[in-house]
Amino acid sequence: MIVSTGDEAPVEEARVGLGRPLRVALLSGRDDASRRGVARIALAAAAEPCAVAPTDDPRSFGELAQAFRDAAPDVVLVGPDPKGVAAMAVLLEALRLGCGTQLPAPRIFVIADPRVADQLRPAAVGFPFEISSEVGEVVTALRAFRRGAHKDLTLRDELIEDAARSLASSTGGDALVVDVSEASTSCVLARADGLEAAHIVPLGLGAAGDHVVARAGLDRVRRWLPRAIDAPALLERVFNRALWPGALPATEAALALEMALAREAIAHALRDAEYAGLDAAAMRAAPAVLVTGRAASFPRAAQTLLVAVDGIEPSGVTAVFREPDDGRAERVALVVSIRPRRYATVLLTHAGGRVEHRVARGSFTLVPLSGDVEVSAKGAPVKGIGHGGAIGVLIDARGRPLLLPKRDAERIPTVLRWHATLRALPSQGAA
Amino acid sequence: MTWRHARWTAQHPLPIGVVERAAVGRSVNAGDVIAAGVALGAAIRMKGARRLGLPAADLERELRVAIGTDVTAGTLLARTGRRFPRALTAPIDGRLLHLTADGDVYIAPVVGRWVVRSTLDGAVTRSDDGRVSVEGAAWCIEGAAAYGPDAIGELALGVNSPTEDLAPSRVDVRLGGRIMVGGARVSAEVLTRAHACGVSGLVAGGAPAAGLRVVYGETVTASGAPGRDDRPTVICLIAFGSAALPDPIYRPLVALAGSRAAIHTASARLFVFAPADAFEFATDELGLALAPDYASVRALGERTVNGEVTFPSEVRAGAIRQGGEVMPSANVRSFDTKR
Numbered sequence: 001m002i003v004s005t006g007d008e009a010p011v012e013e014a015r016v017g018l019g020r021p022l023r024v025a026l027l028s029g030r031d032d033a034s035r036r037g038v039a040r041i042a043l044a045a046a047a048e049p050c051a052v053a054p055t056d057d058p059r060s061f062g063e064l065a066q067a068f069r070d071a072a073p074d075v076v077l078v079g080p081d082p083k084g085v086a087a088m089a090v091l092l093e094a095l096r097l098g099c100g101t102q103l104p105a106p107r108i109f110v111i112a113d114p115r116v117a118d119q120l121r122p123a124a125v126g127f128p129f130e131i132s133s134e135v136g137e138v139v140t141a142l143r144a145f146r147r148g149a150h151k152d153l154t155l156r157d158e159l160i161e162d163a164a165r166s167l168a169s170s171t172g173g174d175a176l177v178v179d180v181s182e183a184s185t186s187c188v189l190a191r192a193d194g195l196e197a198a199h200i201v202p203l204g205l206g207a208a209g210d211h212v213v214a215r216a217g218l219d220r221v222r223r224w225l226p227r228a229i230d231a232p233a234l235l236e237r238v239f240n241r242a243l244w245p246g247a248l249p250a251t252e253a254a255l256a257l258e259m260a261l262a263r264e265a266i267a268h269a270l271r272d273a274e275y276a277g278l279d280a281a282a283m284r285a286a287p288a289v290l291v292t293g294r295a296a297s298f299p300r301a302a303q304t305l306l307v308a309v310d311g312i313e314p315s316g317v318t319a320v321f322r323e324p325d326d327g328r329a330e331r332v333a334l335v336v337s338i339r340p341r342r343y344a345t346v347l348l349t350h351a352g353g354r355v356e357h358r359v360a361r362g363s364f365t366l367v368p369l370s371g372d373v374e375v376s377a378k379g380a381p382v383k384g385i386g387h388g389g390a391i392g393v394l395i396d397a398r399g400r401p402l403l404l405p406k407r408d409a410e411r412i413p414t415v416l417r418w419h420a421t422l423r424a425l426p427s428q429g430a431a
Numbered sequence: 432m433t434w435r436h437a438r439w440t441a442q443h444p445l446p447i448g449v450v451e452r453a454a455v456g457r458s459v460n461a462g463d464v465i466a467a468g469v470a471l472g473a474a475i476r477m478k479g480a481r482r483l484g485l486p487a488a489d490l491e492r493e494l495r496v497a498i499g500t501d502v503t504a505g506t507l508l509a510r511t512g513r514r515f516p517r518a519l520t521a522p523i524d525g526r527l528l529h530l531t532a533d534g535d536v537y538i539a540p541v542v543g544r545w546v547v548r549s550t551l552d553g554a555v556t557r558s559d560d561g562r563v564s565v566e567g568a569a570w571c572i573e574g575a576a577a578y579g580p581d582a583i584g585e586l587a588l589g590v591n592s593p594t595e596d597l598a599p600s601r602v603d604v605r606l607g608g609r610i611m612v613g614g615a616r617v618s619a620e621v622l623t624r625a626h627a628c629g630v631s632g633l634v635a636g637g638a639p640a641a642g643l644r645v646v647y648g649e650t651v652t653a654s655g656a657p658g659r660d661d662r663p664t665v666i667c668l669i670a671f672g673s674a675a676l677p678d679p680i681y682r683p684l685v686a687l688a689g690s691r692a693a694i695h696t697a698s699a700r701l702f703v704f705a706p707a708d709a710f711e712f713a714t715d716e717l718g719l720a721l722a723p724d725y726a727s728v729r730a731l732g733e734r735t736v737n738g739e740v741t742f743p744s745e746v747r748a749g750a751i752r753q754g755g756e757v758m759p760s761a762n763v764r765s766f767d768t769k770r
């Protein structure tokens with residue numbers, strides 16, 4: 001990646017990547033706050049959870065120890081609740097039994113008050129043991145671990161967070177950056193009061209496409225394809241693609257598959273964010289969304305737009321941008337998500353005048369307007385202003401959550417129609 | 432390069448409950464037991480130091496039976512005091528599993544036994560309760576992914592040509608204990624039948640991903656699934672689905688048939704134990720290409736660089752031409768590129 005650094009040194013090579021994989025075991029208390037606390041740190045640090053054990057885990061002591069041994073974590077995040085210190089000590093004993101011979105031994109981070117954490121120290125004897133009540137501190141330490149010896153490595157997740165901050169400051173409101181790459185998916189919301197970040201590894205549209213299928217199920221990926229394909233054939237394509245990091249889709253079918261994987265990866269990232277207690281509703285309601293990574297590198301901006309709208313399911317008036325890894329940022333479209341009871345009238349005011357659109361529930365309409373557009377509606381609580389971008393204003397009245405027909409005979413024409421609205425497929429004519 | 436004769440290291444992770452294991456430096460052959468142990472049931476936690484009135488740190492010194500020892504119910508584990516003795520005895524037949532930091536003892540019933548066998552001829556280079564590593568020389572080919580437990584046996588051809596799929600009817604109990612070469616594809620039916628017939632493992636160009644999910648579970652991924660469960664073992668050398676074995680891979684398999692072999696699933700490697708100079712194999716680089724729609728992978732022959740091309744997907748990228756077909760150069764790579 002080339003980064004401009006000013007007049008004196010116009011360009012500078014910067015190494016950007018995910019760093020080395022970081023496998024974490026998440027040990028939490030029984031309560032939701034504790035579970036969310038450790039999950040949130042794992043998401044913020046782009047760590048790969050390899051074992052999850054709450055203090056009320058029904059597995060026996062030996063089974064837990066075996067699970068930890070098989071998981072071979074690099075780091076263990078411990079989020080005890082004050083009433084469950086004894087139960088947490090049992091988990092740490094199981095960890096000691098399971099990973100006592102592991103080289104190097106897993107590093108234990110206890111996210112708690114030092115007095116609580118000190119009660120756990122004896123159970124983790126022999127392992128590097130660190131205490132912190134600052135989430136940011138732990139995330140920084142985990143990122144340092146991922147960098148390893150490459151101190152100059154710029155982590156992809158840090159770049160995405162910087163992009164979210166920049167977008168938020170330039171638009172003056174909340175901004176969401178969605179990054180879908182070969183092996184990672186990120187959703188970062190920048191707000192006035194800070195960042196909410198979910199970086200999920202491994203989950204992506206290429207080398208980790210098989211993980212999307214393993215987590216979401218094959219049918220959830222297949223439902224986005226605009227053509228019929230049987231499940232075994234689809235699975236083979238996903239698995240073969242996973243063996244080929246960096247492969248490019250040469251056919252429309254391969255492109256549609258990557259788009260489908262990207263949609264589910266985004267939806268899963270949001271679900272993980274919600275599970276960790278992040279504000280997924282605010283992410284969906286962000287007035288500005290920037291798509292980056294492979295999902296932003298699809299040949300047509302409409303493909304990126306469709307993936308973003310289907311994956312995120314935005315809930316207001318959203319300006320969508322995209323920025324490929326090796327390209328420039330561009331405005332894609334303004335998305336108006338409405339949920340009319342039956343019909344609504346959307347008023348679009350722009351430099352050329354005012355346009356009224358009668359929108360039926362379930363419709364998906366593109367209005368090719370460019371420049372700044374003010375949006376309001378009769379029959380639905382929608383109001384906002386944004387730029388039409390390269391494509392225009394997309395009025396999405398399909399409802400939330402977005403439900404697709406179950407039967408192929410109904411679903412495929414529906415999905416095909418959505419693609420056709422945006423001319424998202426090469427076979428549907430020029431962009 | 433596809434096949435290589437070199438020194439390799441195979442890691443063998445051990446489950447909890449090790450009873451004995453090979454010492455560092457010991458010579459082993461593929462198939463030899465390098466570790467044995469017991470499978471444990473739900474563990475019971477016993478008060479130790481508190482019952483004996485000892486500081487937690489002193490219990491280990493007072494234990495009459497070392498942690499990791501099998502005991503029978505009633506065995507005296509520790510005893511303190513003279514006039515008013517306090518004793519800790521085993522409540523069940525089992526194994527002393529773990530001593531906690533606060534001086535309690537876990538004891539677990541023995542519910543089974545396990546052994547771990549070497550997948551290499553060589554010497555043990557690391558041995559602890561977590562793993563045993565063996566280093567040795569062998570012919571080796573590294574596949575795309577492998578599933579199931581490690582397998583050891585004699586290499587046997589199950590097909591007559593590299594493009595043939597292994598038919599279920601070719602698998603029977605006479606092939607028990609062997610590693611079968613299955614040509615371009617082994618189906619889920621072949622996998623389960625081979626397992627039922629006692630076939631040690633299967634080697635093929637590919638296996639259907641959907642079939643692998645049926646056999647190994649819904650969460651299986653393209654990176655393989657090494658395990659200890661009683662399941663079939665298969666190594667996919669090239670891809671998923673059907674992948675004809677190219678000559679540089681198939682001819683050595685034919686030549687090495689009858690030799691002892693092993694599949695190390697964690698590293699997706701097939702080891703064959705034959706002398707380094709036993710055969711002359713072409714070691715030219717083998718190129719593989721992912722089909723434009725990702726449906727298959729095949730070997731590439733003569734090819735030329737074609738400059739930049741706009742593909743039907745409208746992706747514009749550097750291309751490679753083979754015969755009449757043009758494909759993105761990103762979809763072509765050598766067989767031994769690390770995945």
